[in-house]
Amino acid sequence: MDNQGTASIQQNRIVLFPLPFQGHISPMFQLANILHSRGFNISIIHTKFNFPNPSKYPHFTFHQISDGLLECGVSDPVLIVKLLNSNCVEPFRECLDRLMFDYHVYCVIADAHWTCTQAIADSVNLPRIVLRTTNICSFLAFAAVSLFRDKGYLSNPDLNKDAPIEEFPPLKIKDIPQMETSNSEDVFEMIDSLVQQTKKASALIFNTFSELEEPDLPKLYIQFPMPTFTIGPFQKFFSASTTSLLTQDMNSISWLDKQEPKSVLYVSFGSLASMDAQKLQEVAFGLVNSKLPFLWVIRPGLVNGSEWIETLPNEILESISERGYIVKWAPQQEVLSHFAIGGFWTHSGWNSTLESICEGVPMICSSFFGDQMTNSRYVSDVWKIGIKLEKGLERDEIENAIRRLMFEREGSEMRERILCLKEKIDVCLNPGGSSYQSLEKLVDFITSLRSSTI
Template identity: 45%
Template structure:
């Protein structure tokens, strides 16, 4: 993506990522872009789940104490972890900025602090030190609106909602059903609301960067801008404005050689992300659905992602014999390279926002099987609004899986999905080309930061 000329590397930006993998990667991608524009980049991060400095030698990485006890850090309760970090880290960040960052190369002033929306303590620290701050949102604008709706419904006593309305549409955010609302499974609704309300308080930040694109989220973005005092910069897909990739799990690149031998747009790529897990019955249904579709598949099965199993020991032996060379199973794949490969014709995904954007950017239709939180919102938009894929039902049954795979890859009733996916890829490419909406917005943001 061609951009305007770089600025001299005399301005330092401090980036504060949220310690969750789906949030770390977009922040580091954005940092790589900003570094290419001439800014000096310092990453201030929690000790919990800290990013690897070796992947970005051009950055300065500084860990700060996060106050987490070992039981909390290992609990898996991300809501409790984020609340604890925000309660503790304002003082940690202020101390870090004044004792380390400002004293390192003092000729480089801190121009701005850019922080993940879930690290909102950063805004208070920046305000205390009279440093401008900018928010990075790593989810879709549609999901942000869904969170606002959750706040409103909870204030009216309508959340939690009874099972009888689970499949009813939520007023004003069609086609989201009550069961699709982005409510965390990790803690009480009260703790979740405490976190989300603070996330949405943006009164002291200068701007909001959204990792999305106007051609996907235009109506949601318009509503957010109308109701926000901070200017919105729609910068996505962030992974497309830089060639940098942030790897956390070891990738098996042998799958690319296997893809090279497959026919054009024939392969279904299956990956349920870095967190989700499934049971033995779900594994068997997935396996036989893929086998019975008669389509080639590349399947990522993350070690430990199958309950009571280290890796693929629970895969039925008959299934392994049935697919032969038509299937390829890896522990982790270079996803961006896979989705860009000409042999990949569809993506079975959990609909995390990074994966969703990567698939849309390459024109790859999706089979959606969301697990929790924002994934459900994205799955509904992929299938019902953008119409770039289909969503599997709750039954998770092999015949449904077989039909879904064949529909998105080869059957005539999936042709409209395939055409729309190709068209959306082209729209994103146009937006990122010179004169396009994303191209112009990116340059406007650089000018704003340089003007602080």
């Protein structure tokens, strides 16, 4: 599918290739908007899987490629990434060839998980820039997974999972990036390929700001000696609301309008996390027992083997209705910026974590897979702007964490720290700020690629 509109032969064109999952689509489209606002023309190559609505982005051109996923019928995210990198090689190559024939293309900006794109870009002498949708500390944890594996941290069942990793403070063994999948080797291969192919890229972009991750920047430059641009938070340039793959329930805002300032806990576990019915009940009891108002997002598909909330007993639903509000999906940036929100219980995905920092909302952190383990550890132990649930999903720990965050001095101190970070974000995005300057350098870098690709 091509949506060319009135586009003519335009010379300053960039091709972007997002991974087709919600947490990857949003930052890539935000980046596309940022670059478009700086005068670049944008072409987006996208799989048929989760293909966005082009009418929401009339300023971009869209090019759909086949992905072969419908024929495979898989739902495992790790396996999907593996299949995409196999199935999309020729469709991506053919689409890129057409675009390079029609336009002068500066470069392709690909999600780091599109590891197949490096060889294709090299074959046509096109610079490939990688967008890593995690933060720097989590990326470095990914890069260290082979070390963790060699040390036996992932294979020794007798190790204390709460023990610290000496080679990578402040992580504990249980914080090592992992994915739930039928084949653990696929995870290691995916991570190793991501790291190795990123090292071959022309440049690296992060949706973060240097003031937050200053201690890890020298480590990054040593392991990945390439031009690196920290130009985040993207969402402070452009909202992610239009990139949502799920329908947002705007009634959640009306409900929040009726609540007291900073009285509500917002609960959302993202677009991919899942749990069983028993864990859902633990979450419900923890929320109800806290006796605090809460807005709870229960995404269809969150509960394994369940359509939505039918596994919750009626007595729990009655208790929830007294002080809580359940929706299937919410306009998260609007929710977090609402005066009624006092805390955010998150799955610790980087987009959600950064959105919470942007709005000065302290967090309770769960983690399910991937970078979420590292993110939650940094939130609790390094930046000290949230509480990590160390036991998983257990009602007493949940209730205790809510009370600590919302009622106790500990929570007030977290709020003060995260408000300081929020102020630093405002500074870094203004002229002369670190992200502003990094974006200027990125624009100059991309423009400099013109001569090498003519």
